[in-house]
Amino acid sequence: MSHGSPVFKALFDPDKFHEGTTLATESRLEVPFPEDDPYYMSILCSILHMRRDMLPKFTTTTMKEFAKLCDKYDCGLAVKLFLDHNISVSLPNTTETMLKEYLDIVVTLHYAEAVELIANLLVYHSTKALISRLHGRDSLELDALLAMIELTRLRARREIDIHIDSTFDDLSTQGDECSRFDETCKSTIHRTFSLMEQLKEDRLRPKTAEGCSLEDLLRSMKSVRLHDPHGLDDCEYGCEDADGLRQYDAAFYRKADQIRMLVKSTRFSMV
Template structure:
């Protein structure tokens, strides 16, 4: 998380628990957080041991004279957020955090063994919203993995497939989640692209490949040519789709695209199969099926691939 505020006095006390019997002295700037040891013990196995009878931190705890506990290696901003959540100080918990900040809080929760305590508080933070940056989304994904939030993991990974057009390898370098996750992201995104390409190809197939002896107006070839010209103008040729656009951008173009226009000087003959193809209507129906049929990754399947323990999938797929 971002470095601690330079102007915050090391002697000032952040009163998280008014009658707290412990003051955590956190980080190199020694931010002082007044907390209640009982609340921390109930939420965290780590603090339950620290403030138990077998460690000096748990001895002689009094509200009248709170004991100072040094935590120089921890991030003061992160620990303050964590303590506010554990103490139900919702007025002091930020409504929004960056992906990196959420990840830092999750890592701290994992360290102090209080992941369950922050699950509900983190739900709002794990919403991918309109985040486009894959690194930010990657940190949200890793947070959902640490907190074992199956729904958020699915939604975030779906956003990563829809909004990112380049490689996922920069995320793999950070070792946020198992490597298999990045293979699956690439595989599923390629499958989405192939589905969309097939929908576009189906549009050309609607016109047929041979006008036949009954046709004197070259209906099929003229419509096919006009359709391919339309795809070129929209930038929806297969190679451009793969390299230049995200899946979301392709979807938006396909939804906006009109039917091909035939030059005015051309007139259809009386062949009975000549009719308005209504490609846009058919394409909309297929795109609706595409959207309903594509989901994010299943956290339980990924965990099953990295352990011998069989997982029950919580997300339908």
């Protein structure tokens, strides 16, 4: 146990505490831990003694309580492999609520790589504001991370909003130029209407995307198809035909990749 925890190492040091002195002269030592839950302490002892066959299947709640015990005895590194495995097998099917609980756990135990991974997942999969969930926690470190995750999420969604607005502006400008030559030309009007309908259907616009995650929005951007709407033909004054709309499809595709790079470049380092 001394190898896995600096606290236990000091406790069992024959030159520091009574427990260490006793253990140096006797083969058996009983140490009371009245403040600790026996269930979690037995799990900790099993891990430190490599008795993986005695380990239970954790829930998020029990994992959080166990993490607090590990933090108390400074043995996060010794149990990291066990907790990493329990968290990683759950991530593919985890919920947003569970992600937030896992973030709490890995912040408590200072698992930097896991913090980066879970923070990124929260940016992509959160559907509600994380800021509203801060309630003066004991961990300022966790609060700071949640705030950073929320700012990254909002920035990414704002980038989508700006891109959609600029696309609308561009199409509207084309429509204005076309109507100066022929008021009966409906090509750009149809094109703009088609775009607006698709954006509405795909729920791309962040302002109206309640309950829609960033991941959902980015996937919708990748699936935008504006190059084949019905009734778009070149007018005699040079309006772009349906093929001309491919540039907008490509622009949405590229913008989605840029936003992913923006999120990827964000470092959610612990305070």
